[in-house]
Amino acid sequence: xxxxxxxxxxxxxxxxxxxxxxxxxxxxxxxxxxxxxxxxxxxxxxxxxxxxxxxxxxxxxxxxxxxxxxxxxxxxxxxxxxxxxxxxxxxxxxxxxxxxxxxxxxxxxxxxxxxxxxxxxxxxxxxxxxxxxxxxx
Amino acid sequence: xxxxxxxxxxxxxxxxxxxxxxxxxxxxxxxxxxxxxxxxxxxxxxxxxxxxxxxxxxxxxxxxxxxxxxxxxxxxxxxxxxxxxxxxxxxxxxxxxxxxxxxxxxxxxxxxxxxxxxxxxxxxxxxxxxxxxxxxxxxxxxxxxxxxxxxxxxxxxxxxxxxxxxxxxxxxxxxxxxxxxxxxxxxxxxxxxxxxxxxxxxxxxxxxxxxxxxxxxxxxxxxxxxxxxxxxxxxxxxxxxxxxxxxxxxxxxxxxxxxxxxxxxxxxxxxxxxxxxxxxxxxxxxxxxxxxxxxxxxxxxxxxxxxxxxxxxxxxxxxxxxxxxxxxxxxxxxx
Numbered sequence: 403x404x405x406x407x408x409x410x411x412x413x414x415x416x417x418x419x420x421x422x423x424x425x426x427x428x429x430x431x432x433x434x435x436x437x438x439x440x441x442x443x444x445x446x447x448x449x450x451x452x453x454x455x456x457x458x459x460x461x462x463x464x465x466x467x468x469x470x471x472x473x474x475x476x477x478x479x480x481x482x483x484x485x486x487x488x489x490x491x492x493x494x495x496x497x498x499x500x501x502x503x504x505x506x507x508x509x510x511x512x513x514x515x516x517x518x519x520x521x522x523x524x525x526x527x528x529x530x531x532x533x534x535x536x537x538x539x
Numbered sequence: 540x541x542x543x544x545x546x547x548x549x550x551x552x553x554x555x556x557x558x559x560x561x562x563x564x565x566x567x568x569x570x571x572x573x574x575x576x577x578x579x580x581x582x583x584x585x586x587x588x589x590x591x592x593x594x595x596x597x598x599x600x601x602x603x604x605x606x607x608x609x610x611x612x613x614x615x616x617x618x619x620x621x622x623x624x625x626x627x628x629x630x631x632x633x634x635x636x637x638x639x640x641x642x643x644x645x646x647x648x649x650x651x652x653x654x655x656x657x658x659x660x661x662x663x664x665x666x667x668x669x670x671x672x673x674x675x676x677x678x679x680x681x682x683x684x685x686x687x688x689x690x691x692x693x694x695x696x697x698x699x700x701x702x703x704x705x706x707x708x709x710x711x712x713x714x715x716x717x718x719x720x721x722x723x724x725x726x727x728x729x730x731x732x733x734x735x736x737x738x739x740x741x742x743x744x745x746x747x748x749x750x751x752x753x754x755x756x757x758x759x760x761x762x763x764x765x766x767x768x769x770x771x772x773x774x775x776x777x778x779x780x781x782x783x784x785x786x787x788x789x790x791x792x793x794x795x796x797x798x799x800x801x802x803x804x805x806x807x808x809x810x811x812x813x814x815x816x817x818x819x820x821x822x823x824x825x826x827x828x829x830x831x832x833x834x835x836x837x838x839x840x841x842x843x844x845x846x847x848x849x850x851x852x853x854x855x856x857x858x859x860x861x862x863x864x865x866x867x868x869x870x871x872x873x874x
Contacts, residue, residue, distance in 0.1 A: 438546060439547050439548040441829035441836075442805060462829075464831070465542060467858070
């Protein structure tokens with residue numbers, strides 16, 4: 403599985419790319435794999451304010467719906483307009499064309515709560531192990 | 540059975556265009572045999588079991604006194620007085636108890652789910668694939684017929700039935716041979732686009748064809764008349780559990796009815812979402828998905844009868860957001 407360098411990762415399986423005070427947000431390869439075929443994307447509108455840990459949109463796969471939680475707080479300055487018509491882009495290119503929103507951050511300190519690629523890889527590994535244990539019960 | 544192997548949409552489309560193999564061994568099996576076996580079947584089910592001959596299968600419903608649905612099932616007539624019932628996994632125990640509680644005379648009831656592995660081979664190429672590993676005369680087997688034969692040297696009950704809306708077969712065999720049968724079939728179809736199919740596509744396939752799923756479209760408080768299964772209910776066969784209640788309901792008219800819905804705006808309607816018409820709640824969604832074949836969101840739901848007119852516009856509340864939809868005819872997908 404791929405965890406590109408230069409990105410920061412949340413426990414809710416989003417990635418964040420920081421350019422000055424703007425954060426580009428998407429979901430990780432792990433998250434798209436868990437969701438399966440994504441068929442519907444609900445995104446906030448430009449100008450909307452989002453707060454860390456609150457849902458700012460949702461993703462639906464054929465089987466299930468999942469909230470997307472904001473990894474940082476701020477104001478939405480751009481959304482990926484192409485996604486509503488081709489949500490499968492998130493499955494195909496989660497770190498590239500599958501980006502979801504750009505947010506003008508209000509608190510740069512929140513970035514400290516996010517994980518490095520190495521820490522996120524470890525986090526996924528631990529989650530998988532816990533899942534395996536659950537299945538063994 | 541996993542939710543998916545290679546992805547729900549890819550698997551779904553493989554079944555529609557080529558073929559798919561499902562491990563549906565979770566399904567329950569119950570045997571009924573003895574001189575009064577037919578009488579028991581007739582008493583507890585809606586369909587007329589006397590109409591099927593040995594080597595025929597029939598879609599049927601177990602009903603309660605109120606006409607509610609205890610389960611939906613397939614009845615296989617193995618011999619004149621010997622039947623095999625294929626029932627839903629979660630209801631196997633309830634069904635067995637229900638049968639035992641209503642048995643009279645000389646009849647033996649045995650829950651035998653552990654005796655069978657069940658695989659479903661479904662899709663337009665199913666016959667061609669299966670024929671590669673059996674000498675059974677598949678082209679002569681009509682829908683809802685079955686026979687016993689060897690598939691890759693494994694003794695199987697092979698029936699021309701399924702839950703996908705495609706041509707196909709369901710195979711029952713000894714669990715000790717299950718893995719071998721699975722591998723033999725997958726290999727036989729590997730050059731014809733055969734894929735293993737998970738639970739996710741099983742659900743989208745049946746939903747496009749508007750086949751009910753117990754616990755969603757059917758339950759103990761839902762009658763076949765409400766569920767659009769009047770065709771299964773044979774009042775002419777004589778007494779059966781629920782008959783009086785259903786006759787009364789038929790005369791008075793059902794208060795709610797299962798309908799097909801398509802969404803006219805982006806969104807996905809899922810089980811439990813409320814359905815509104817002109818601001819009034821008229822029902823609830825029972826199942827919904829993005830239809831991989833039709834590439835649009837569809838759903839099944841119950842709405843109060845007087846509102847249930849094809850072509851009418853409704854609103855479905857999807858996670859707090861009202862999405863416009865329309866009542867359309869079923870099934871969503873035609874072969």
